[in-house]
């Protein structure tokens with residue numbers, strides 16, 4: 001123990017970085033009051049641990065300590081670097097100003113690599129470069145960021161909020177025109193419309209969306225409006241400072257229903273205030289009986305005459 005206590009900080013944290021379970025790190029801190037005193041609430045200590053794991057990002061609501069103790073540090077992708085944000089406008093031009101005749105594209109996000117695949121017949125195509133992070137865009141892949149080193153899509157695991165936050169921030173920026181280039185804006189919104197039509201037209205109508213935003217979204221999908229809607233304000237459907245829907249809200253007047261794919265896409269791409277809840281969240285409460293009855297009647301009707309754009 002004396003040996004450990006006398007180790008320089010740089011050596012000690014390097015040793016701890018080889019531990020692969022956060023519980024073991026806690027056990028180490030508990031083994032001597034001096035470690036607990038110096039490191040348990042020391043933000044720099046937990047930050048340094050993440051840095052040694054090549055993790056430079058976290059959800060803004062979480063601390064570096066939570067990043068380690070939740071085991072997120074061991075599971076998030078260490079290959080997606082914040083520096084990728086610096087080259088967003090160049091990557092937008094690469095994705096949306098080349099080969100306009102295809103709805104499929106897969107681009108490398110590495111900053112000095114212009115590798116791109118646009119052949120939609122090669123759905124599982126690989127880039128001809130060795131960089132790990134790529135962005136796949138198509139009506140079936142939406143905007144999916146993939147890491148070939150981690151061998152998975154990034155940002156789609158609920159248990160990794162920091163990774164979701166980072167990927168969501170990147171995709172939102174990528175899907176918004178960052179320059180005044182009209183060709184790029186046209187192409188980008190054209191691709192978004194293709195993707196959003198694909199998710200909108202999938203079956204299932206369970207998620208509650210505020211009516212005026214929904215109507216604006218439909219205008220964009222139908223091509224009556226050239227740009228997508230702004231902030232979704234679902235909060236006005238809820239009682240003050242709660243996630244409880246107001247009982248007197250009416251389908252078709254105050255809200256409309258969308259499917260699960262649309263809910264996922266809206267949460268990923270659009271800024272929103274208030275949650276997107278499902279009709280299933282209301283089923284245990286008798287006060288929503290009338291509202292649920294209207295929803296189920298509507299679902300029966302559109303089962304036979306679905307809204308397809």
Ligand SMILES: [Zn+2]
Nearest residue numbers: 077079147150
């Ligand atoms: Zn990775």
Ligand SMILES: [Zn+2]
Nearest residue numbers: 108113129131
């Ligand atoms: Zn590359």
